[in-house]
Amino acid sequence: MVEYRIDRRSGVATYVQIVQQTKQALRLGVLRPGDRLPTAREVVEATAINPNTVLKAYRELEREGLVEARRGLGTFVRRSLGSVPADRSGLRARLADWLDEAHAEGLEREDMSALFRAALDEKYPEEQR
Amino acid sequence: MIPSSLVPRGPGRSVLRLHRAALWTWLSLVAATSAALLWAYGPGHESALADALRQCPDGIALCDRTSGPWIGRYDTVSALGTIGVAHLSFLVAGWAGAALVGRELENGTAHLAWTQSVSPARWLAAELAVPALFVSAGTTVLVLLHRLMRDGGRDLAWASWYEYDVFRADGPVAVAYALCGLALGALAGLVVGRALPALGVALAAQLAVVVLGNEYRPKLWPVVSVTGTGSVDVPSGAAHLHQGVITAGGARRATSVPCDFADGPNGANGVRCGAEDGASGVWATYHPESHFRPLQLVETGAVLAVAALAVAAAFLLLRRRTAAASPPAAAGRAPGSVPADGSATGASV
Amino acid sequence: MSEETAALKAVGLGLRYRRRRGHVLRDCSFRLPAGRVCALVGPNGAGKSTLLSLAAGLIRPTEGTVHVLGTGPAEARERFAYVAQDKPLPPQLTVAGTLRLGADLNRARWDAAAAGRIAYAHHAPDGDRSGSLDPGARIRSLSGGQRTRVALALAFGKRPELMLLDEPMADLDPLARRELLGALMGEAAEHGTTIVLSSHIVTELDGACDHLLLMGGGRVRLAGDPEELVAAHTLLTGPARDLTGHTVVESRGTDRQLTALVRPGGPPGDDWRTAAPSLEEVLLAHLRNPGAPDLVTEGTVNP
Numbered sequence: 019m020v021e022y023r024i025d026r027r028s029g030v031a032t033y034v035q036i037v038q039q040t041k042q043a044l045r046l047g048v049l050r051p052g053d054r055l056p057t058a059r060e061v062v063e064a065t066a067i068n069p070n071t072v073l074k075a076y077r078e079l080e081r082e083g084l085v086e087a088r089r090g091l092g093t094f095v096r097r098s099l100g101s102v103p104a105d106r107s108g109l110r111a112r113l114a115d116w117l118d119e120a121h122a123e124g125l126e127r128e129d130m131s132a133l134f135r136a137a138l139d140e141k142y143p144e145e146q147r
Numbered sequence: 148m149i150p151s152s153l154v155p156r157g158p159g160r161s162v163l164r165l166h167r168a169a170l171w172t173w174l175s176l177v178a179a180t181s182a183a184l185l186w187a188y189g190p191g192h193e194s195a196l197a198d199a200l201r202q203c204p205d206g207i208a209l210c211d212r213t214s215g216p217w218i219g220r221y222d223t224v225s226a227l228g229t230i231g232v233a234h235l236s237f238l239v240a241g242w243a244g245a246a247l248v249g250r251e252l253e254n255g256t257a258h259l260a261w262t263q264s265v266s267p268a269r270w271l272a273a274e275l276a277v278p279a280l281f282v283s284a285g286t287t288v289l290v291l292l293h294r295l296m297r298d299g300g301r302d303l304a305w306a307s308w309y310e311y312d313v314f315r316a317d318g319p320v321a322v323a324y325a326l327c328g329l330a331l332g333a334l335a336g337l338v339v340g341r342a343l344p345a346l347g348v349a350l351a352a353q354l355a356v357v358v359l360g361n362e363y364r365p366k367l368w369p370v371v372s373v374t375g376t377g378s379v380d381v382p383s384g385a386a387h388l389h390q391g392v393i394t395a396g397g398a399r400r401a402t403s404v405p406c407d408f409a410d411g412p413n414g415a416n417g418v419r420c421g422a423e424d425g426a427s428g429v430w431a432t433y434h435p436e437s438h439f440r441p442l443q444l445v446e447t448g449a450v451l452a453v454a455a456l457a458v459a460a461a462f463l464l465l466r467r468r469t470a471a472a473s474p475p476a477a478a479g480r481a482p483g484s485v486p487a488d489g490s491a492t493g494a495s496v
Numbered sequence: 497m498s499e500e501t502a503a504l505k506a507v508g509l510g511l512r513y514r515r516r517r518g519h520v521l522r523d524c525s526f527r528l529p530a531g532r533v534c535a536l537v538g539p540n541g542a543g544k545s546t547l548l549s550l551a552a553g554l555i556r557p558t559e560g561t562v563h564v565l566g567t568g569p570a571e572a573r574e575r576f577a578y579v580a581q582d583k584p585l586p587p588q589l590t591v592a593g594t595l596r597l598g599a600d601l602n603r604a605r606w607d608a609a610a611a612g613r614i615a616y617a618h619h620a621p622d623g624d625r626s627g628s629l630d631p632g633a634r635i636r637s638l639s640g641g642q643r644t645r646v647a648l649a650l651a652f653g654k655r656p657e658l659m660l661l662d663e664p665m666a667d668l669d670p671l672a673r674r675e676l677l678g679a680l681m682g683e684a685a686e687h688g689t690t691i692v693l694s695s696h697i698v699t700e701l702d703g704a705c706d707h708l709l710l711m712g713g714g715r716v717r718l719a720g721d722p723e724e725l726v727a728a729h730t731l732l733t734g735p736a737r738d739l740t741g742h743t744v745v746e747s748r749g750t751d752r753q754l755t756a757l758v759r760p761g762g763p764p765g766d767d768w769r770t771a772a773p774s775l776e777e778v779l780l781a782h783l784r785n786p787g788a789p790d791l792v793t794e795g796t797v798n799p
Contacts, residue, residue: 255584
């Protein structure tokens with residue numbers, strides 16, 4: 019079962035945090051198809067956030083086809099997200115090579131992260147909210 | 148302690164729960180006073196009578212040297228019993244004002260009840276009904292025992308039936324005064340809203356009712372009036388009220404100045420007046436002992452009426468203060484209609 | 497949602513005490529839809545407690561009306577719960593006795609399990625049960641926070657459709673606050689309970705509320721969805737000049753530089769730098785400026 023951690027100071031809307039954390043759990047395989055998401059009551063009792071926020075996040079996930087609400091039973095995972103650990107296409111290995119290269123150029127850890135982030139944002143800008 | 152069928156439900160049970168200590172105090176008080184009255188009726192009376200007979204072997208009716216250790220104890224206990232039963236209503240009034248209502252309003256537990264499923268009116272009804280039950284029952288028991296004690300102790304004749312405390316302890320007025328104390332106390336508690344001031348106000352109000360009762364008691368039933376030329380006799384055991392002379396014109400003038408009082412035949416009280424100029428006779432008024440019952444009943448009614456007024460005032464006050472159940476004026480109001488207070492302008496155009 | 501399903505509605509509501517001059521509450525009109533979690537915020541003395549007392553039917557308004565769950569407070573008595581600011585409880589009773597009192601006084605709809613969960617259950621991660629209550633403890637021996645817990649247990653045991661809670665967090669430590677908010681949100685999630693919580697600290701209710709009533713000086717200053725309320729305001733910074741066209745809540749600054757919180761009446765000029773204010777900034781600006789116009793966002797006004 020996934021547990022949500024809400025950071026009130028992050029500036030990210032609460033429902034977005036739930037959506038992101040659910041997707042993260044799907045990517046990491048913590049949640050698999052058929053798994054039940056915690057009920058709104060379970061989430062709000064643990065996090066003290068408004069129930070409508072949870073429902074909004076679940077609706078968003080449902081809209082993206084990731085979960086489905088079954089009446090009276092709960093909300094269940096429909097499909098998984100591209101699993102990160104599997105590296106069939108060698109993406110990860112090539113990224114490791116790139117990191118070695120960057121290190122050789124004298125880049126610090128933060129520099130590498132910033133560079134990756136900048137390239138990512140340029141190529142695939144984050145959705146406007 | 149209480150049979151389960153008698154345990155009230157809902158708000159009634161909450162009154163018992165909240166005032167359990169008062170209930171136990173009341174039951175202990177009734178038990179202790181009952182014990183004293185029973186002692187005075189039985190063993191106390193026997194020992195006192197033995198004391199008296201030792202000193203007056205020829206019979207105590209003709210003997211005035213009645214003293215002794217048991218007579219002293221008997222007098223003390225019976226007098227205290229009378230005072231106790233006669234003044235129970237003050238205890239009830241003070242408790243009702245301070246603890247029953249005043250403190251509940253002061254510490255907010257009344258508001259707590261009103262925001263559960265119990266309306267203020269039902270709360271007050273329970274606050275009055277449950278104590279009324281116990282107060283009436285306890286007082287009735289004590290009055291009956293008091294009568295028993297007095298009837299059994301007539302040979303050691305002490306207080307007369309018309310004395311203030313005896314009268315209030317010896318019949319249904321005792322219950323009426325106790326219930327009146329409860330009602331006045333509750334009203335005082337509601338008006339003042341704080342325990343200690345409510346205690347004072349409740350006691351003062353109850354004192355006023357008791358004083359007025361003592362004062363106007365003789366007027367509650369027609370008096371017996373006797374006239375004579377030189378003297379009249381007021382029968383033994385009667386409550387002698389007034390006396391005076393009859394003037395030459397036949398008018399009655401109340402006076403004690405020219406009158407003598409002496410023991411008449413059979414224990415009657417002889418009144419002799421007439422030395423004054425122009426007096427043609429003597430008159431006197433009294434309540435014979437047979438008036439005890441009608442006087443009790445009329446006073447009971449009067450005191451219960453005061454209690455009922457206090458209860459009505461308490462409910463009215465509560466209703467005015469809190470949001471009473473009535474359909475809100477604006478619930479189905481048509482758009483543009485005028486608020487009840489008439490503050491909207493332009494409605495008359 | 498229809499007009500009748502407003503959990504709480506005030507029309508021109510006011511209260512004036514004869515002895516004191518002026519209003520404690522005046523001309524309050526707002527509508528709280530059912531199912532919302534509403535923060536009633538404002539400084540001390542703003543009229544929050546008075547508003548809740550009126551809604552609970554403990555006092556009678558001198559002007560206007562208040563509707564609770566579509567009817568008067570007296571008729572709705574069985575369906576709402578109210579916890580007063582000073583958490584009055586009979587000092588002589590035990591905790592268990594107080595809960596039995598709740599059962600006596602709410603015979604129609606008492607949920608002993610729900611009350612017991614609030615009074616006795618304590619979810620400390622390490623199994624520490626120091627925060628839970630001893631059923632045999634007398635109310636007079638409890639701390640402020642423990643009394644609050646018992647008062648809330650009575651409210652939960654009633655299984656109300658609407659909870660009116662006056663400063664429920666004031667006596668609670670941070671852990672207990674979080675626990676209470678969680679329990680309240682759980683209640684709202686499970687039963688659709690409408691919840692009104694008053695507080696003078698808005699941040700402690702952050703994330704929990706989807707409705708807000710800001711009170712100041714006996715008036716409702718702002719009412720509506722917090723996000724909508726914030727979105728209706730803009731922070732402008734720029735050269736000192738005319739702000740005509742905008743509703744100015746607050747403006748501060750020198751001859752040359754001006755910072756203003758406004759409700760924009762149109763696109764601001766190019767020489768203004770704009771920023772989105774935080775909820776707290778919006779609230780504080782209204783409290784600092786009693787003359788600023790009140791704002792009741794769509795859906796909360798009476799027709």
